[in-house]
Amino acid sequence: MKQIYLAGIMALTILYLSPLAAQEKKFTELTREEILGDFDLIVSILQKQHPNICKFTDSVTFRHQTDSLRKTITQHTDFYTLLTNLPNYLVRDAHLSLRLSNDYNREVFAALQYFPLPVIIERGRMFVNIKGASIPFGSEITGINDVTVTDILKKLASHSASDGYISTGTDRMYDDFQFYYSLTAPGVTSYRVSYIAPGSNDIRRNTLAAVSPATAFQTKYQRTLPLNLLQRAYNIYADYLEKDQTGLLTVNTFSLGETEAYKEFSTFFREVNKRKYKQVIIDIRSNGGGDPGISALLYSFLATQPFRNVYNYRTKTIDIAYPEYVVDNNNRRVSEEDIRNNRNFFYQRFDKDSSGFYKGNARLMEGLLENFPPDKDSFHGRVFILTGGGTVSAATYFASLVQQNKRGTIVGKETGSGEASTTASWFLHYLLPGTKSILTIPRTEVYFFNATRDNGHGVIPDQEIPLPAFVQYFQAGKDPELSYVLEKMQ
Known part of the structure; x- marks a missing residue:
């Protein structure tokens, strides 16, 4: 069964996590007080716990916007309306999420009727992504139920999980568009689709x-x-494309131990060097991040000289708001001792600066290798990095290391989290008392390269595939970014 996550709206993934306590009632039986109570608690947690809630908004705007969302929920007061009007997206933080309990997850999933076609979303356009359906594969969908695709995506994209002003969060949305879209229209039994078939106008x-x-x-x-x-x-995962004399390394996470990561990276680059390949492609389009130290480790296999590996953490608060609702990774209430130890950890490792933020001190950053040397098996040929809206957090840091050191060509789309900073590390999980959902919130921001400002954008690619070329590759059943590099950038 699917486990539903919500970051603004929701992101459905195939992860089966530890179950929460069984629900005592159906999700359709949730009371007005329970739904509004959880909404109000989410707003309060965001205001008191988020490390920098006003980075891309301000307190007055946030209050007006949450009041508007609450008014919408009050008018309907059902679980669907809550799920599609969460205040998370107002913060514009790729790392905020809300997970339903297993019971409600199953109930919501089973109660909906779904849009029947998987799609690809690319730069504001939508294409059929399945063969053999009643609408031809590769057809461009222009509207559904008399609403233009532009308006549909505008509504959904405002809830997609991206930092700041980044619009490529739809890369993480289209994979489950059927579920996102259907959740916004419960009870719909048919869909009137307008489309343009391939080769037609x-x-x-x-x-x-x-x-x-x-x-x-x-x-x-x-x-x-x-x-x-x-x-x-x-x-x-490593591929060796002998015909193209190219090594292809797909890295889907940086949440790895150093020993495991080094073994995988060194094995790949030793083999590439042994084969005397002239170029490598590193695919991080679906990399959700992890440890920036592992990002630096991977970059050391590309570096031609020592490089700066500098980042630090900061937060508006080192305290824990509403500790009575905090649970651990197994969804069990944390003990008073755990709360006390957590507070002591932050108190010892963060110092308040003149701006009112707490910044990581030398104790927090102990062991950080700032002057990082190239690895003994580093590669000296051409480098291409594939990025997109699914490139988040430490993966964005890796792309930034490549770009700032001018060590490769970034191909694809803007990364899904900020180039200068993003939220990260020491996540808190809150069990909401009404809906029994879990709100996950990061405790700190991480700032890369001693950044002092954040323009709200990710790493911008050096080369974005022209849209006609993307569509042509897609309709031919080819991987657009990979094919473009192999065929056009040699």
């Missing part, structure tokens, strides 16, 4: 029946893109 129309959860789940796994499902099934 005419807008055609077709009415498709909504499908069951089982069918929607099945069609998701019948989609054509992404093609690299095998590579995405592992933390790190």
Whole structure:
């Protein structure tokens, strides 16, 4: 069964986590007081616990916007309305999320009727991503139920999990578009779809029946893109493209121990050097981040000289708001001793500066290797890095290391989290008393390269594939970014 996450709206992933306590009532039986109570608690936690809630907004705007969301929920007071009007997205933080309890997750998933087609979303346009359906594969969808794709994506994109003003969060959304979109329209039994078939300029129309959860789940796994499902099934996967004399390393996470990471990286680069390949491609399009130290470790295999590996953490508060609602990774209430130890950790390692923020001190940053040397097996040929909206946190830091040191070409789209900073580390999990959902909130920001300001954007690629070329590759059933590098950038 799917486990539903919400970052603004929601992000559905195939992770089965430790179950919360069984619900005593159906999600349709949640009371007005329980729904509004959880909404108000989320707002208060964000205000008191978020490390920098006003980075991309201000307190007055945030209050007005949350009041507007609350008014919408009050008018309907059902669980669907809460899930589609969460205040998380107002903060513009890629690391905020809300997870439903297993019981409510199953109930919500089973109660909906779904849009029947998996899609690709690319730069504000939507394409059918399955073969053999009643609408041809690769067709561009222009509207659904008399609403333009532009307006549909505008509504959904405002809730997508990205930092600041980044718009590529739809890269993480389209994989589960059927579920996102269907949740905003519960009770819909059919979808009037307007589309343009490949090779045509005419807008055609077709009415498709909504499908069951089982069918929607099945069609998701019948989609054509992404093609690299095998590579995405592992933390790190190495390919050696002998025909192209290219090493391809897919790195899906930096949440790795140094020993494991070094073994994988060194094995790949030793083999690339042994084969005397002239170029490598590193795919981090689906890398959700982790330890920036592991990002620096990977970059050391590309570096031609020692490089600066500098970052620090800061937060508006070192205290814990509402400790009575905090749970551990197994969803158990944390003890008073755990809360006390956590407070002591932050008290000892963060010092308040003149701006009113707490900044990590020497004790926190002890052991950070700031002047990082190249690895003995470092690669000296051409380097291409594939990025997109799924490139988040420590993965963005890795892309930034490559770009700032002019050591490779970034190909794809803007990363999903900030180039200068993002939230990270020491996450707190709050069990909301009404809906039994888990709100996860980061305790600190991480600032890269001693940054003093954040313009709200990620790493901008050196080369974005022209949209016609992207569509052409996609309709031919090819990986657009990888194909573009191999065919056009040699």
